[in-house]
Amino acid sequence: MTLKRRIMIIFLFSSLIPFVSIVLISYFTIYSILTNKIQNGIQSNLKQVELSLENSINNLNHVSQQFAVGGSVGNKLSEMLSAEEPFERAKTLSDLKEELGLITFTNPSIGLAMYYFMNDRHYELENTGVKDSFAPEKLPLLAQYSQISYYGPHVSNSRFDNQYVLSAMRKVDLPNLDGVYIYMETGFKLTQNILNNDAVGGMASHVFVDNDGRIAYSDAPDSFQVGTKFPHFDQAKSSGTEQGYYWFKETSNQGWSIVSLTSKADYNREMNRWFVQIGLFSLLFLGMSLLLGWLLWKMVYRPLRGFHREIEQMADSRIGSPAARTHIPEFDLLVRRFQQMKHQIWELFREVEAKEKRRADLEVEKLLYQINPHFLMNSLDTVRWIAVMNGQDEIDRLVSSLNKLLHYNLGKLGQTSTIQEEIDAVKQYLILQQIRYDFQFDVHIHVDQEVLNVPIPRFILQPLVENALYHGLDDDGYIQVDVRQSDQIEISIRDNGAGIPEDKIEALLSAEGGNRSAGMGIGMSYVNRIIGMHYGERAKLGVSSRLGEGTTIKLSLPNEGGADHD
Template sequence: MVSMKRLVPYSLKNRLTIMLIVATMFPLVLVGAISYASIYSVLENKAERGVRSNLHQVMLSLESTLDQLNHASQQLALDGRIGKSLDRYLKAAVYERKLLHDEIKNEISLVAFTNPSMGLAFYYFADSGKVMFENYSIEKDVDIRKLPVLSRFSTISYNGPHRSLNPWDGHQVFSIVRNVSLIDEKNVYVYIETSFKLAESLLSMDRSAADTAHLIVNDEGRILFSEDEKAFPSGSLYGSSEGSPNRYAGHYFFEETNEKQNWKLVGAIPRASYDSELRSWLLQFGVLTVLSLAVGILVAWILWRSVYEPLKRLSQDMRQVPYSKPSSSGKSISIMEFDHIHNGFESMRSRIEELLQEAEHREQRKARLEVEKLLHQINPHFLHNALDTIRWLARMRGQKEIDKLVSTLNKILHYNLDKGETAQIRDELEALHNYMSVQSVRYHFHYEIEFQAEESMLDWVIPRFILQPLVENALLHGLREDGRISVRIAAEGEDALIEVRDDGTGMTEEQLRKLKDPEADRGSSAGFGIGLNYVRKVVNLQFGDRAKLEIESKPDTGTVITLRLPIITGVEGDA
């Protein structure tokens, strides 16, 4: 596992520098992130609204132009006046045909004059390829059925953009082809295209970005017109990967759809151009970040000079402690807080000298206590050895009762003098059984003792030597001849319940009060409540408020002592 010293700089100077840089950069980065998100959203919405607004205006202009072409074509179709004149022209005699010819030419010129968006117009007879009543020059061998179709609606075909059929024009135009449906001629069409440079002027209305490339996509999803043939060649499918898989990379696309005819006007803007304002803001923010970082480093250096140098002097004074007298004083640093530290340090140095002297005297006293402890340890060993000697003498002389009594007493002493602070309940019950065997010999009267505990509870851990004082209290205070003591161990939630019940003479209210009060005077009754006081202090020391000792007693009824402890499984501290 990597130590913390490797992760955190050990030097105060380095830590101070890092903290100041972080303190300087964190707010800046946080504000920058929030500002970036906000400004990016603002700039994006601004650019998008501008592009969409201009694109919408272009779409409205194109729709208006195509509607005007459609209106003009209605006048030239059979349901219009000029169309009806054409139908009569085809059926008329030579003289009448001459009159109708001039009338139709004049009507077409009048329609073109009243409709400024209208350019070349003529009738086309598909079966013979014949062209009639053209108002401008027209290329030879034209076939209007091969024009790029923008969308179709019933007998009407909207075309373009495509090159004008007027050889003297040569610009991109939109056009409409409409079936005239004459009575005797079925494949007659009227062709009308937009006027000189109208398509280019409409597309150039979008000034949202200087390098916006306009695309016109027909209702089949194929590009009919492109201002950037390299990236979006005409004839390719819009949004497909034909030709180059990266053709559409690096552009933002905005679309306007003609709801009536289902074709699209698309504005394609390079990402570099679209994000130019954002890059400008990022550049300014980067300069601000560098300046803030430089200021943070400068402040770190100033603080280092103000804090690190005084600490360095203080460290030098501390290293001189083993070699200087307590009366020596540190140098003044001319900083109030560090001068206070130096004054406190000098007081501490004097106190350390006093503590060292006290420690020396304490060590001497400790050595004397160790000698006394060894003397006290000799006595239990001597007592064990003496009891063993008595037991073997009784066994050799056939004194079985004395042999058993001494052996039991030796076990009690060995258990009670053990150093462990805790023991399993089974060990406590065994020690209690030995204790009761000795007491039965001492008191010379018959009594019964009953143990109630499940096998799994015998492994619970409790403080050592607490069952014996509870049972001893029943023996010493009121147990009658043929009395009965019940020791019950049970579980209540997360607590172990130890209950010692007797049917003795019980206690008066005054006796019970003294027994419950650990500070009560017990001089008049030797040993009265001493064991219970021991139990109370032991469980309070190990468990605090989690342990509870309760005593209930009435005269001529008996006494119940209940001890509640947290359940602890396994052997702990029984060394």
Template sequence: MQRWISKYIKSLTLKKRIVFLFTVVVFIPFLVTTIVSYNAIYSILENKLEENVQSNLKQVELTLDHLLDNLNQTSQQFVYPGNLAIKLEEYLTTDDVTRTITLENEIKNELVYSSHSNSVAGLTTYIAEDGTILFRNLPIKDSSPLENLPVLDEYRNVTYYGPHLSNNNLQTHYVLSLLREVNLPNEEQSVYIYIETNFNFIQRILEVDQISKNSFYLLLDDKDRVTFSELNSLFPVNYHFDITDQGEESGLINGYYWFMKTNKEGWSIVSLIAQNDYNEEKNKWIVQMLVLAVIFGLLSIIISWLIWVMVYKPIRNFEAEIKAITTNNFQYVSLPSNIPEYDDLLEKFHLMKTEISDLIQEIEIKEKKRADLEIEKLMHQINPHFLMNTLDTVRWLAVLNNQDEINRVVSSLNKLLYYNLKRQGKASTIAEELESLNEYCKLQEIRYQFTYNVEINVDPELLETTVPRFILQPIVENAIYHGLDDDGRIDVEVNQKNNHISISIHDNGIGFSESEKKEILECGRGKNRNGVGIGMNYVKRMLESHYKDQAHMKIISGKQGGTTIIISIPLNRNY
């Protein structure tokens, strides 16, 4: 897997790498910020919504509790020993018809008056134990059994109902109601007072929730049975509201978040909020984050594309320049990219291209010159061969005519020319150098018509040692030009000393002055004595070329006469 990823990354183009890296740089901080923000906002919204719902539940619970307390206080006006209850007790026990009619009118009027003077109370009625309606202040339904009403709570012989539809046949609103015994002292049957709340109260209480337009309320008795439901499809009346973990005040059930507030009397009020509505704020925030993510994504792609264009254009310029060089088109010049760094690099590339062009032209000129020199060399080789062949013919003519002197001169000259021409540019052995030196001395002896002695003493083990060509003849030539006569003598010694070859050439000529020695050792700045310094300069340059600073040449001479030149070169030097 790791190998595949590495291979894939290496195969990515520069454009894809720029887009990928820029996207990562943009989205990682954005993603981290989004996650942190989501957790924070989720917690804030969760707490805010729950606090608001609990606060509203608390307000509704207090309002309902206050309403029930008001009903209870109102009902106390209608029980014994209240004035109205005393009249009721007299009404039920008197046999005086006139008094009965008077009491009946008084009780009715006081019931009507109480409903108008008390904003809490609605329908108010006295009910006998068998369900007979004794007195009422408002019209009542013909069939309204109290046992069918949902019991909210029972406390000290007081039963609280509701919310339920009003028993007033002129109304269709939900109300709370109360039923309590009047406690008449002399009645064999119990009489009860039944009071309903004004319907407007219930409507106002259940509309106080401002959290969600789609919230619903449930009222539970002390056994968690539903006594009132605004969502009958899921939580009908008498439905047992199952709370798995007792003591919890909120949870999720049937796609609704529920929040509960329990009254001190044991009954509870539950607020139901649809899960979608509850998550509406969070969903809005998520949508906003997604929109921002899309915007950031588009911006990252656009910026990556702009960066790619800025990088790609100079690269294309360089590519065009390189292609032009490969086709020997050194005159091609690309347009500037208006990016200082790239333009500066392109300018340096143009300078390099100019230098390459000049170098190629220089090489072409040198190659042409080298070809011309090769032709000239061939021409020069043709002429010496012709000369050697001609000299060889002269030598044989001299032999045929018994001209020994001519034969000897031509033979030595032919050998010397052959050595110089055939070994041009190559190394030579000490034996070949000594043979060439011997032929040279013969020619010089005949040329100047005087006899001098040349003694050569060489270590036989050094004869096949390679040395630079033509290093002995110029030194001997220098000795001859320095005034040898018939008594002249030249001694040549070649031996080995401390891993070096020592070549010593001594003559008994007139010698050198200090200024002449200095001029020779400093590579012959000028010519002296018919150009003798040129030969010595050649020897010194050959030693420097082949041996660098490992070879040395020393001149020992004085006005008293005689010169010794000592050359020291490394042993076993390969060329």
């Protein structure tokens, strides 16, 4: 995984883990707070509604008592109904209306009030007009006791009022008449204001349930119809879910209940609003984290790319231009020190290269001039003429070939030769070796005509051929020399000798390796160094060998054409 990805992942995890933890903790905390807030708000609102209704019902109970027997109004009603004289009856009726007016005036919450005669279904002494549709048996019963029934909420039966009200019917005990009731209504507006001020912004519906669990009033008639049994009423639960609603119930001391119904969508609206806010905040936080991660990557990764570029230039043997400043003191200091180190390394490379080249030149020069060529050649000429004079043809041929070989091999340092001259020198060398050894071996040499005049460094083929002779060649042995032209000059020298162990091949090519005791004392390491001096990496020398099967040496040289040479 790249450093960029690691930085981004580590930064995201280090940022997101605390954030996610905070979000989860906040979620459960806020969920609990909001749930308790909503539920407590709803229960508190229901409690206020219950108290308001109880006060209204108690007020109806108190006022209705004044209209019943035992009160002044009830007594006058009894006198009016029992009066036989019209004058006396009219006077009593006038006094009764005045008394009723005084009671309703001192109780402004009381609306319609009248006496209702159940047997013949008519009413008297009403304080306002009554709707023709008035029928007590059709009113929604809320609670019922021995002498009084409470109804509502329902639309007022007053001809001039269409507001919701609570009503009560109380039986009036008369000595000579049965089925007389006092009917009165009280306003429901205060209670409605309380209901609309719920914890969910007035979005709740409400249901009134009577003592027997039947629905007396419903704001949600599609799901909770008036006259039906409210679900779970017999259970002790004060809250629950039903038909897509959360419901909360408050039961009064009088036995009736008020139930708040809130749809799940409205109930969760505040929670969802918080979820949206925390989601937007999370996206903002994630974007900031990514931005900070990108800035962190930019501060760290870009300088590292500069280091990488410097290292690549160094690996490609290029000095390169000065690196741009990162404006980070620590990185700028490291870049400067790295560039200083790079320049020092290249200076050391050049110094070592120059010293190595000079050392190689001195070593080759030492090898080529360790014998006094003039003395040696003059001595060999003398030996040759003595052999001719004495008829020693073999010695004559030996000395002649040796003299030619030494004359070629001991040429001046730095001179170049051609492939033709190198092949001729190898032939002279092989003549000497065939005379020297007591076994016979074949030599096959093939050279493409196109490469005969190609210039190559002096004295690079003979050490390769010499290696074939000194590594296990015996009777029936052969040496195959091929010089062919392709994209490069390909030279191969094969033999069928004993082969060379793998661990000795590298030693032959190293500066300390080679066969110093054989022939001219110049091994394959000389060839490796001399082609490196002339061609660099364009030339290659390789050795492959199998024990008991032979050795193949391959030399690849760049084809530099048939230029003239010294």
